[in-house]
Amino acid sequence: MSENILVVGGGPAGLNAAVMLSELGVNVALVERDSFLGGNPKKFKYKFLFPDMQPADNVIGELIKKAEAGGGIKVYYSSEISDFKENGKKFDVTLKSADGSEKKTFDSVIVATGFEHFDPARDAKYSYQLFDDVIDIKDLERMMGENNFVRPSNGKPPKKIAFILCVGSRDRHVGNQYCSRVCCTVSVKQAIELREHFPDCEAYIFYMDIRTYGFFEDLYWQAMEEYDVQIVKGRIAEITSGPDNTVICKGEDTLLRGPFEIPFDMVVLASGMEGGPQSPEISSKLGIELDEHGFLKPENITLSPFKSNKPGIFLAGACTGPKAISDSITEGAAAAMNAYTYAVKNR
Amino acid sequence: MALEKQEQRPAAEKGEHIVARHLIEDDSIKEEKNLVIDGVDVSGRWNTFILSRVDSEFDRSFFREIKDTVVGSRINRCWQCGMCTASCTVTPLYRRFNPRAFIYMMQLGNLKELKKYIDVAWRCVGCYKCSQRCPKQVNPAEMMEALGLVIKKYFPEEVHSKLKVDEDVKKIYDDMIIGHGRLDLAKLHTSAMQKTGRTKELLGKIERDAIFKMAKDGRAFSILRLGKPHNWSRSKEAIENYLKNLNTIENGGTGV
Numbered sequence: 290m291s292e293n294i295l296v297v298g299g300g301p302a303g304l305n306a307a308v309m310l311s312e313l314g315v316n317v318a319l320v321e322r323d324s325f326l327g328g329n330p331k332k333f334k335y336k337f338l339f340p341d342m343q344p345a346d347n348v349i350g351e352l353i354k355k356a357e358a359g360g361g362i363k364v365y366y367s368s369e370i371s372d373f374k375e376n377g378k379k380f381d382v383t384l385k386s387a388d389g390s391e392k393k394t395f396d397s398v399i400v401a402t403g404f405e406h407f408d409p410a411r412d413a414k415y416s417y418q419l420f421d422d423v424i425d426i427k428d429l430e431r432m433m434g435e436n437n438f439v440r441p442s443n444g445k446p447p448k449k450i451a452f453i454l455c456v457g458s459r460d461r462h463v464g465n466q467y468c469s470r471v472c473c474t475v476s477v478k479q480a481i482e483l484r485e486h487f488p489d490c491e492a493y494i495f496y497m498d499i500r501t502y503g504f505f506e507d508l509y510w511q512a513m514e515e516y517d518v519q520i521v522k523g524r525i526a527e528i529t530s531g532p533d534n535t536v537i538c539k540g541e542d543t544l545l546r547g548p549f550e551i552p553f554d555m556v557v558l559a560s561g562m563e564g565g566p567q568s569p570e571i572s573s574k575l576g577i578e579l580d581e582h583g584f585l586k587p588e589n590i591t592l593s594p595f596k597s598n599k600p601g602i603f604l605a606g607a608c609t610g611p612k613a614i615s616d617s618i619t620e621g622a623a624a625a626m627n628a629y630t631y632a633v634k635n636r
Numbered sequence: 637m638a639l640e641k642q643e644q645r646p647a648a649e650k651g652e653h654i655v656a657r658h659l660i661e662d663d664s665i666k667e668e669k670n671l672v673i674d675g676v677d678v679s680g681r682w683n684t685f686i687l688s689r690v691d692s693e694f695d696r697s698f699f700r701e702i703k704d705t706v707v708g709s710r711i712n713r714c715w716q717c718g719m720c721t722a723s724c725t726v727t728p729l730y731r732r733f734n735p736r737a738f739i740y741m742m743q744l745g746n747l748k749e750l751k752k753y754i755d756v757a758w759r760c761v762g763c764y765k766c767s768q769r770c771p772k773q774v775n776p777a778e779m780m781e782a783l784g785l786v787i788k789k790y791f792p793e794e795v796h797s798k799l800k801v802d803e804d805v806k807k808i809y810d811d812m813i814i815g816h817g818r819l820d821l822a823k824l825h826t827s828a829m830q831k832t833g834r835t836k837e838l839l840g841k842i843e844r845d846a847i848f849k850m851a852k853d854g855r856a857f858s859i860l861r862l863g864k865p866h867n868w869s870r871s872k873e874a875i876e877n878y879l880k881n882l883n884t885i886e887n888g889g890t891g892v
Contacts, residue, residue, distance in 0.1 A: 550690050550692055
């Protein structure tokens with residue numbers, strides 16, 4: 290008899306975990322709250338992925354295809370865990386969907402519930418949702434995915450665009466002290482895409498630090514050296530409406546110690562990642578620990594970042610903290626290996 | 637009667653009547669000494685305006701102009717780490733000479749700020765330490781040349797009034813370069829010492845030791861053997877012709 294493993298969440302991490310386990314001959318139940326697989330990348334129609342600008346479909350689409358091909362994977366769409374009980378070293382779980390409930394016993398569990406984009410409307414200084422031309426990186430990603438690069442307010446191409454980094458990250462004021470890791474690289478990537486689409490559009494990035502870590506740095510250099518993206522040091526304190534249907538960014542140029550109020554056609558907020566409401570929810574349902582940032586807490590952040598504090602429950606992807614898609618996929622595989630080992634040991 | 641009295645008053649300094657005048661820079665005050673609008677005399681304080689002290693535009697046309705020059709073509713690379721200023725030979729002597737800040741002002745087209753540094757912007761001595769150390773290969777040393785071009789183009793009057801060419805030094809340079817095709821450092825050194833009235837030091841112990849050392853390792857003889865570049869007379873003629881034309885253009889007032 291083969292093992293039964295539950296994977297919660299059908300994003301990059303959960304998908305890869307499910308696919309790897311099915312290749313090992315495990316029966317996988319993949320629970321997804323949405324009616325489709327692919328998680329946030331699919332939901333917000335990410336088009337190209339950094340650092341190599343490959344189509345998101347090459348990555349996410351490929352994983353979805355494998356997961357939906359059957360094999361040992363049974364996908365539960367629009368479903369959730371309604372009941373969760375430990376049964377010795379195994380787990381009795383009730384899965385609830387519109388079609389009804391199903392009770393099953395699993396040998397181990399992988400939690401890959403992912404993240405939520407920070408909602409910039411929570412930070413009033415950015416005037417998100419107040420002005421049409423103030424959007425955030427997920428909005429722009431979706432717009433570019435739909436091949437729509439124009440200003441939301443009037444449908445015209447922007448002449449001057451600002452990216453504001455660290456929106457909802459590294460900010461006690463909104464309660465998130467951590468760095469969301471990918472927003473710098475995403476912003477730089479989007480600036481390149483915009484400049485490629487509109488060579489006449491000036492692109493500025495307002496930053497405190499540019500954290501395009503590791504080889505993502507290549508993209509940042511490319512943005513400056515090949516696409517003339519200008520970086521300006523200083524965080525933006527206020528966004529107001531300006532003349533001629535513009536939005537004004539008020540800030541300080543910290544390198545020259547000068548205040549500025551510059552009008553832009555469009556402002557893109559690099560909103561960060563949050564644990565979302567799903568993290569505390571799954572934490573209380575499964576009895577696993579939550580960290581001080583609102584993400585799930587790994588047993589040992591360095592030695593076993595893919596293990597929860599409870600034996601038999603494993604973690605993968607952005608549910609444990611902000612992460613790039615490639616890292617989530619890696620963790621999916623790591624969690625799969627650990628969940629499989631646990632299941633085999635306790636057969 | 638009262639009017640007569642007023643007319644006798646000495647002309648007020650620009651912006652003199654502004655409360656807390658020290659908070660406002662000269663350039664931010666617009667005031668016409670003599671102005672009559674619709675027959676009403678609004679001279680002096682009656683037409684005072686204070687310009688916004690907040691920057692309200694990034695001027696990228698300026699950036700593009702610099703990027704199109706040979707010396708400034710790498711301006712887009714600079715990320716303001718400060719390696720150039722940290723390496724600079726001049727900054728420790730003139731703190732207002734800050735290559736990093738100048739490059740940033742040029743990137744954002746901040747002419748208002750650049751204008752404040754016309755007197756020091758030319759201080760680069762061309763040691764190229766910055767260019768050698770720059771992690772992005774911006775070539776800041778040559779960027780300072782671009783800065784010079786820009787300042788000369790946009791603020792010709794200020795450059796003229798703030799920068800006085802030392803005719804003696806110019807003559808020494810001209811003689812050396814046109815005459816020999818290269819700088820003669822020993823001669824420059826001697827003339828600098830003479831100009832600053834330190835002739836005695838030329839015969840002091842330090843100088844004597846240096847000369848002795850150079851004679852010993854052979855450098856003194858190589859200085860004496862300094863020749864002219866190959867076929868120098870033709871180059872010399874070309875330079876002289878160029879300078880002659882340059883003079884005509886400058887005298888013609890068209891500017892170069």
